[in-house]
Amino acid sequence: MSAGRQSLSFRQRSVIPGFGLTFGLTVTWLSLIVLIPLAALVLKTTELSFDRFIAIVTAPRTLHALGISFGISFAAALVNAVFGTIVMWALVRYDFPGRRIVDAIVDVPFALPTAVAGISLTALYAPNGWVGSLLEPLGIKVAYTPLGILIALVFVGLPFVVRTVQPVLADLDKQYEEAAASLGASRGQTVWRVVLPTIWPALLTGFALAFARGVGEYGSVIFIAGNMPNVSEIAPLLIVVRLEEFRYADATAIAVVMLLTSFILLFIINRLQQWTERRTTES
Template identity: 65%
Template sequence: MTAIAQRLSVWRRDSVLPGFGLTLGLTLTYLSLVILLPLSALIITTSGMGWQAFLDAAFTPRALAAYKLSFGAAFIAAGINAVAGVIVAWVLVRYSFPGKRLVDAIVDLPFALPTAVAGIALAAIYASNGWIGGPLSILGIKVAFTPLAVVLALLFEGLPFVVRTVEPVLQDLDPELEEASASLGAGRLQTMVRVILPSILPAVVTGFALAFARGLGEYGSVIFIAGNLPMVSEIAPLLIIIKLEQYDYTGATAIATVVLLAGFILLLVINVLQRWSRRHEHRT
């Protein structure tokens, strides 16, 4: 008990504002009511099925295809956004140009748009008679109603998470570090790889995790452009809705539990890696 009391006293001293016990209690209560209790109810409902019933409902061929598309598309889109988001954030932080504020506002547009509006816009553009989908269809490339359409929708929704996560870190990064690197004979590529990238890597990983989580649960913007074809372009969130409409609550709960657990494990692994990279950076 003495060690615990000493640890709590250290936490209290680290805080500038008073009221550690009250604020901690409010934090835990709020998180429990808003997040933990609903998720616990899902887990408890699933645990009452029995393992065989759970496996039969959660791992049907149709469900496996939906998992593969949801997780694969979310991972690919988050990876692409991790690269593109760093470039966009770099341009917004390091350069001044006409229309910069407009570009900065456009980055936040997916935050403001309802997902259904985004889905309709993407479908209108990438359909076989759309502005981009039409010329691509002439070349034999079909976008709408394919897994590629799912990736494009998730690219649209996930980009702001990476940009807004990396941008503050780049703003705090002293340009003198780049100048010092150049004065020591390092080229632009060496400066980027050895100086800038290690400094922003934790933020990039965080942005990737946020974009991945958003893509995993995205629904509105995807269903309008994906076509929702079973075993082809049907995502896991849509399959959950279909199960509920069919009054198959067991199947819906089982699929939701698989998505929840898999997403939580992946995000936990990413957070652990991010913490490890920060500790390694401080030691070096």
């Protein structure tokens, strides 16, 4: 009965016509831009035997590069989820001098070329840079280390969290927070029980976007990473190295592993987001 009702609702005419045309264009465009290139990538990998594929993706250098890319991208997304939420909260809930300027600065990583960002961060955190020269006597080395990669990915991923969560918090009326306070809720309880459940799905989306950007980031990372194999080499750089060596099948094998791993992680995050939205709606 429910299936028939869903089928009937699917066939109902919309006030705005054109579903067939727009749906067909959507499928065609996504196929040309996304599905066909990814399918070609997978087909290229089939040139390798299974044993050769396993040997490539389990090589120590490959595993370390993949671990650097995914591990640090995940850590950077977590950092951005926390501090991006704090930045977003200040921009939405408080009016202070220069707020518009701060709001515009958040978008700088969007517009700034990644190579420029990488050069700027390297000059800043190098041992002779403004910040690096202060950290060097403390034994903290940022440039040409995994820590430098983390800073670069935090830099490029911050806007994804802020801009994803900001509209949701802006739509949340302050009266809900005031009502919770009038009922005796503490500030922590108000944030945990009123604000966080509302922004949580959007926060997960921002986290996923920041993570995905970090995994595929190249330009801003290679300058500050140092690109030392088994130390600070990221997976996208290793793919470029294999291409320069004319080992195209090897490069595609690494790319397929990145593709599948990213898809699985993003699928899990998406399902968690949907589950959170259902819980929020039911409550």
